[in-house]
Amino acid sequence: MPHKTLTREEVAKHNTGDDLWCIIDHKVYDLTDFVDGHPGGAVVLEQVAGKDATSAFYNLHRQEVLTKYEKLCIGIIEGEKPEVVTPGIGELSPVPYAEPLWLRPQFKSPYFNESHRALQRKVREFVETYVKPEAQEKERDGTYISQELIDRMAKNDLLAMRLGPGKHLHGKNLLGVVKGEQFDYLHDMIQAQEFVRANARGFQDGNMAGMMISLTAVLQWMPESPLKTKVVNEVLSGQKKMCLAITEAFAGSDVAGLRTTAEKTPDGKHYIVRGTKKWITNGMFSDYFVTGCRTPKGFSVLLIPRQEGVDTKLIKTSYSTTAGTAFIEFSNVKVPVGNLLGEEDKGFIVILSNFNHERFMMCCGVIRQSRTIVEECLKWCNQRIVFGKKLIEQPAIRQKLAKMISHVEANQAWLESIAYQMNNMTYAQQSKHLGGPIGLLKSFATRSAHEIADEAVNIFGGRGLTQSGMGKVVEQFHRTYKFDAILGGTEEILADLGVRQAMKEMPKCML
Numbered sequence: 001m002p003h004k005t006l007t008r009e010e011v012a013k014h015n016t017g018d019d020l021w022c023i024i025d026h027k028v029y030d031l032t033d034f035v036d037g038h039p040g041g042a043v044v045l046e047q048v049a050g051k052d053a054t055s056a057f058y059n060l061h062r063q064e065v066l067t068k069y070e071k072l073c074i075g076i077i078e079g080e081k082p083e084v085v086t087p088g089i090g091e092l093s094p095v096p097y098a099e100p101l102w103l104r105p106q107f108k109s110p111y112f113n114e115s116h117r118a119l120q121r122k123v124r125e126f127v128e129t130y131v132k133p134e135a136q137e138k139e140r141d142g143t144y145i146s147q148e149l150i151d152r153m154a155k156n157d158l159l160a161m162r163l164g165p166g167k168h169l170h171g172k173n174l175l176g177v178v179k180g181e182q183f184d185y186l187h188d189m190i191q192a193q194e195f196v197r198a199n200a201r202g203f204q205d206g207n208m209a210g211m212m213i214s215l216t217a218v219l220q221w222m223p224e225s226p227l228k229t230k231v232v233n234e235v236l237s238g239q240k241k242m243c244l245a246i247t248e249a250f251a252g253s254d255v256a257g258l259r260t261t262a263e264k265t266p267d268g269k270h271y272i273v274r275g276t277k278k279w280i281t282n283g284m285f286s287d288y289f290v291t292g293c294r295t296p297k298g299f300s301v302l303l304i305p306r307q308e309g310v311d312t313k314l315i316k317t318s319y320s321t322t323a324g325t326a327f328i329e330f331s332n333v334k335v336p337v338g339n340l341l342g343e344e345d346k347g348f349i350v351i352l353s354n355f356n357h358e359r360f361m362m363c364c365g366v367i368r369q370s371r372t373i374v375e376e377c378l379k380w381c382n383q384r385i386v387f388g389k390k391l392i393e394q395p396a397i398r399q400k401l402a403k404m405i406s407h408v409e410a411n412q413a414w415l416e417s418i419a420y421q422m423n424n425m426t427y428a429q430q431s432k433h434l435g436g437p438i439g440l441l442k443s444f445a446t447r448s449a450h451e452i453a454d455e456a457v458n459i460f461g462g463r464g465l466t467q468s469g470m471g472k473v474v475e476q477f478h479r480t481y482k483f484d485a486i487l488g489g490t491e492e493i494l495a496d497l498g499v500r501q502a503m504k505e506m507p508k509c510m511l
């Protein structure tokens with residue numbers, strides 16, 4: 001807070017391009033040396049010289065611009081106080097609907113206890129301090145996540161937490177607030193929802209998403225062995241990276257169509273793997289590939305270390321190359337039989353059961369991102385003035401906001417209910433009973449994202465199509481929400497799965 005107090009009359013005297021002060025949110029800024037550097041040009045600043053520029057500023061800028069240029073603030077208007085609220089690191093947003101209901105002080109929830117709240121605060125602080133700055137940089141320049149950040153996450157058990165509850169967390173005191181044995185699917189949902197607040201969709205996947213969807217299969221399906229211990233330790237400590245390689249150019253939705261083969265050597269000690277994989281997240285920098293292969297009587301899943309014969313090439317997609325999305329070629333790659341996950345020819349169950357946690361994580365992410373878009377729109381509608389009125393004063397705009405808010409609240413409530421069911425089921429029960437509901441939720445959440453992205457761009461106008469400035473978060477969401485609609489199973493496939501799974505329990509019940 002600036003100490004010097006000034007009057008509006010004093011500010012009014014500094015009203016030329018060579019001596020330019022203005023008032024924003026009751027604070028006084030000396031912009032004299034900034035006039036030539038202003039990205040919007042000198043003329044616009046001269047128009048507000050000596051005046052209160054609060055409305056003009058917020059009509060065109062994000063609050064973060066003021067934070068960036070805080071050093072230009074020279075004082076505060078006598079007897080006045082700044083009104084704009086900016087939450088500090090780790091704090092909750094005061095904007096209505098910007099936080100899920102359970103985090104808002106006036107509401108109650110049956111699901112959450114103090115350990116959930118404590119974890120939420122700790123992860124938010126961590127993400128805002130360490131993840132978000134790097135995420136923004138990498139999203140722009142397309143380079144891969146730094147080893148420094150991976151090490152920091154590993155040290156704080158944030159890699160291990162992203163695999164969901166389980167023995168791999170036991171004996172740990174997670175971020176000093178949750179015992180590993182107590183970590184449940186609601187904690188899991190919380191960490192996932194906090195991580196996506198870095199607002200960098202490519203980086204979100206570049207940040208060990210490959211590990212999140214593949215190490216789960218190793219933990220669940222690889223028999224206990226020194227190899228398993230070594231691999232799990234290497235990956236959870238951040239020394240090695242891992243990805244899930246199922247999809248091929250020939251086989252996406254129809255996993256059964258995959259053509260990569262694993263043939264046993266005559267001595268029965270190895271498989272020889274031949275084939276290709278497409279769109280493999282983190283494939284570019286992975287050391288291990290959890291790979292779906294065709295074997296004589298079915299499918300098998302193998303853990304393949306990077307070695308001679310494994311070739312990865314970058315695929316550019318609509319989000320940043322920081323995700324390390326790869327085309328992979330396996331040319332006669334020799335893999336020990338001990339690297340088999342589950343049983344030979346019975347890999348389908350390994351692949352399918354592993355999908356549940358991946359899809360649950362994706363629901364957490366896209367629902368939280370959708371909420372961020374609601375927050376962006378609510379702020380924007382309260383600051384953008386068109387035809388002499390704030391956008392929020394237009395009934396047509398309020399209708400759009402109502403629709404967006406309703407989608408987000410409904411999806412979050414469904415998500416929390418599913419997380420609660422997961423807490424009360426074994427892995428096998430989840431596979432049997434929750435594959436369908438999780439599929440339906442993911443399918444619906446991305447349809448909601450479609451509606452929300454569409455309305456948000458309209459609300460932001462040209463800025464919703466601009467990669468920097470006011471609409472940058474909306475622009476990114478509109479460009480990338482489809483990743484959640486396709487990856488881990490498409491909307492159509494998951495909607496279909498949801499109904500087919502329900503039909504398995506349909507009694508002979510007539511109208």
Ligand SMILES: Cc1cc2nc3c(=O)[nH]c(=O)nc-3n(C[C@H](O)[C@H](O)[C@H](O)COP(=O)(O)OP(=O)(O)OC[C@H]3O[C@@H](n4cnc5c(N)ncnc54)[C@H](O)[C@@H]3O)c2cc1C
Pocket residue numbers: 210243244245246247251252253254278279280281282317325483486487488489490491492493496
């Ligand atoms: C950026 C990116 C990252 C990815 N990361 C990974 C990864 O890490 N590991 C991995 O294994 N895979 C990954 N994938 C692959 C992803 O899972 C597939 O793209 C997805 O499963 C869809 O397969 P497909 O693209 O071949 O579409 P297709 O299977 O060719 O389907 C095309 C369209 O037809 C629709 N369709 C297909 N069958 C039906 C039906 N029966 N009824 C109605 N509609 C139908 C689909 O919904 C889809 O809209 C990634 C993909 C992308 C783009």
